[in-house]
Structures are given as structure tokens and as C-alpha cells.
Amino acid sequence: MAKPISQNAALTPRESTVAASQASGHHTAHQEARAPRSDDHAIVSTDRHILSNERIKGLARRTFNKQVLSEIGGFAGLFALDATRFPDPVLVASSDGVGSKLELAIQLGLHASIGSDLVNHCVNDVAVQGATPLFFLDYFAAGYLDPDIVQQVISGLVDACKANGCALLGGETAETPWLYGHSDYELAGFLTGVVSRPRLLTGEAIREGDYLLGLPSNGLHTTGYSLALKLLLETAGYRPEQYVNELGDKVSAALMRPHRSYLSPIRKLIQAEVVTGFSHITGGGLTENLPRILPRGLAAQVDLSAWDPPQLFTHLQSLGDLDHDEMFRTFNMGIGLVAVIPADLLKKARLTLTRMNERSIILGRVIRKSVPRITYS
Numbered sequence: 001m002a003k004p005i006s007q008n009a010a011l012t013p014r015e016s017t018v019a020a021s022q023a024s025g026h027h028t029a030h031q032e033a034r035a036p037r038s039d040d041h042a043i044v045s046t047d048r049h050i051l052s053n054e055r056i057k058g059l060a061r062r063t064f065n066k067q068v069l070s071e072i073g074g075f076a077g078l079f080a081l082d083a084t085r086f087p088d089p090v091l092v093a094s095s096d097g098v099g100s101k102l103e104l105a106i107q108l109g110l111h112a113s114i115g116s117d118l119v120n121h122c123v124n125d126v127a128v129q130g131a132t133p134l135f136f137l138d139y140f141a142a143g144y145l146d147p148d149i150v151q152q153v154i155s156g157l158v159d160a161c162k163a164n165g166c167a168l169l170g171g172e173t174a175e176t177p178w179l180y181g182h183s184d185y186e187l188a189g190f191l192t193g194v195v196s197r198p199r200l201l202t203g204e205a206i207r208e209g210d211y212l213l214g215l216p217s218n219g220l221h222t223t224g225y226s227l228a229l230k231l232l233l234e235t236a237g238y239r240p241e242q243y244v245n246e247l248g249d250k251v252s253a254a255l256m257r258p259h260r261s262y263l264s265p266i267r268k269l270i271q272a273e274v275v276t277g278f279s280h281i282t283g284g285g286l287t288e289n290l291p292r293i294l295p296r297g298l299a300a301q302v303d304l305s306a307w308d309p310p311q312l313f314t315h316l317q318s319l320g321d322l323d324h325d326e327m328f329r330t331f332n333m334g335i336g337l338v339a340v341i342p343a344d345l346l347k348k349a350r351l352t353l354t355r356m357n358e359r360s361i362i363l364g365r366v367i368r369k370s371v372p373r374i375t376y377s
Contacts, residue, residue: 052150052173059154060168063161067134068169077169079135081194086132088197094125097188099283100225101255106183108240108252111149114187115156117222120261121282122191123164124337127266128278128293130201131193133166139188140173143180153187164263166191199270203277203293203340210276210340212290212300212363213349215265217336219257219312223283224331228255231319246315254312262337265358269339274349277340281332288329290338291373299369302376307361309334324376338363 057072069078081089098105098118105114115138123133138157140150150173161168180186195201220228232238232251240252247254262280269275277293290300313334317327327333339360341349346362353360369375 048145048147049173049175051147052145055147055151056154056173059151059158060170062158063166063168065167068167070169072170074170077135077137079167079169081134086194086196089194090131090197090200092126092129092131092193092195093191094122094193095188095190096121096125096222097186098222100229101220101222102185102187104225104229104240104252104255106185108256110256111152112156112159113256113258115153115158116160117156117259118187118189119157119160119164119166119191120259121222122189123160123166123193124260124262124266124280125282126191126193127263128201128280128337129193129195130199130270131195133164133191133193133263135167135169135192136161137169137190138171139190140171140185141176141180142174142185143177144182145173145175149185153185157189160261164261166193201270201275201277204295205276206293206295206298206340206366207276207342208298208366208368209343210366211343211346212302212365213339213341213346213353214307214335214361214363215262215337215339215353216359216361217281217332217334218260219254219310221259221282221332221336223281223285225255227320227330228316231316235319244315246318247312260336265337265353265356266339268352268356269349272348272352274341274345274352275339276342279338279340281336281338285328285331285333286335286338287325287374293340294366294373297368297370298366299372300364300374301367301369302364302374303362304376306363307334328376335361335363340366 053073060072067080067082069080070076083089096118098114101117102114105111118138119136122136126133136157138154140153142149154168158168232255233240238244238251241250243250266278279289279293281289286302294300313327313331316322316331339349350360
């Protein structure tokens, strides 16, 4: 099972830490308190590290643009901000992991998809502030550094970085057998974006009467997996490759659907000047994420009859006999992004989304109310 990473992990493009780091020329703070390892282990670790990093270099270069001034392997990544495109710039940063979804990805051997999940999650977090993604850094730590698995994970990161127009600027690759099992690894990501200060979206412009426009999710995304895995694999006793009628799919396929990037619809709505705020529905569901963007004294009123949650969510609710509050605080319930739209711009906003084949759902409205910050009716 994946374990939490240290909050003090250093990030360099691309710095490597191995169990036998003295043989490879790197220093590892953990090693001083550990028993010495044989020379054979040191040589194997170093060889695998060199092979992994050579593969990473080739992959990462595919994401480079003219703003990237460094190569993978230096002490830090260099990125030239385009001040003409972003006058009065504000940097917007996000950091995240993949959570319990990583455990299933490792079990199924679907390593590339987990990289895309991570990038898209971070991209959405900066995009809802109005920011354009610039560059991404990653942290990959494993009990045993397998160059093939590293390549698959980084390939997923690269594909998502290219799709979102940001550079994979660098990261950290570590082999830490005293922290992880032989097949286990941890993955975290760090993304920086930029927005001109006048175009920064903070939610301050949201007003009473604005509409809440929901965009569909693609399954669980990266939220609620601890409970979902327990209910599907333990309570129901399903096998990952088993087809389940109530899901309309195999368990693995239902759970491993990628976390969507909402960068394109967010950009279109911003360009159309029809939006006053966005909420990325992640951990905490609608219940905890919608209030994060509402000014003091305002609340969200959500109409539960506005949409039917996908069957994955209804089946999870049935398996766990979960009440409404727990479902909407744990899962996204089929809504991955909420755009807040002034009433007089709702028609234009929905037309903007329709033209790009993006489905939207009127979830409710913003009301004047201090507590609770969200109500369901």
C-alpha cells in the first residue's frame, strides 16, 4: 500500500536518491541511521538509477518549450516567464498526490494513468484561479526502482503535461526500501501557473442569484478511493476484473477512469467573460468545496433533482448504506467542476460550453445565507 511521503522532500531537475547513494555520488540523510548495504546492491541500485534517469530525460524534453532554459539533471529547473503575455503576473501553485487510487493502479499495473491523474488534478486547481499552467515537478519514491515502471509513470506525466501545455521541468526519483515494499511507490506533484492580477479569480465577484453550473466528472477522479475500495473489494467481494451489472462495467475500469482536465472549458468561459468563480470538486465533495469560493454571507443551494449521479455512486451508497451527507462529503457525485455564472449570462455560458461539446447541468443558485454554507433540496 502506498504510504505518505515526507513533506521535506527536495526537488531538483532531476535529482536522484538511492539506498546506496554514496556509490552514486548522492547523499541520503536516511542512510546514516541505516545498516550498510553490500557493494553489489550499490552497483545494481546505481545502474537502475542511471537507466531510469536517462529515460526520464528523453521523455521530459517532449514537454519543453522556449520558456524552459534548463536540461533535466541540473540543480534546479529554469523557466523564463513571458511578462508580455502576463503583465502584472501572479504565480499560482498547487501540490497534490493521488491517494488510495495509487494502490489499485499498482495492483493492476496501470502506471501511466496515475501520472495523468496527478497532472490533471493539479492543473484544475490552478486553472480555477484563472491561471495558465507553466511547469510541473514530480516526486517519485519506490521500495525498488524499476526503470520500466518509472518510464510508464513519467510517460503519463508527460502526456498530461503536453495536453495541458505545461513543461515537466524536473523532479526527484528516490529508492527507499526502508519506507516502501518492493512493489510499492509514492507519487506527488507540484504545479506552478500564472495569471495577470486583474484576471485572477478569487470568488469575490460572486453575487446572490448567480447560477451554479456543473460539469460532469469522469468517475471518482482521485477522491473517495479508500471507502470505494473497501466497499467494492471487501464488502461486496468483487474482483478488479469482474464485470458488475450495477456498475455497467468491470470494477477496475469503473475505478480507474482518469481524472479529467477542465482547462479547456475553464479557458472558454473566462474568454467569454461569463464566469465569477470556479470550484474544483475534489476531496470533501460538493459539501466542502463549493463554500471555499463563496464570499462571506453567501451560500450554495443545490437542487438534487437537477441530475442523476452515475451508477457507480448509487451502487457505492447501496453497498455501504451511506446517508446523503456522507456521500456528498466523500464523493464528487458525478460533478467534477462547478462554474458560478451571473443570471444574465447563463444562456451565453451554456452556449459556449455546448459549442465545444461540453455538457453542463444547472445545479442551483447562490443564496444569501451565512450557515450552513451549502444546502440541498
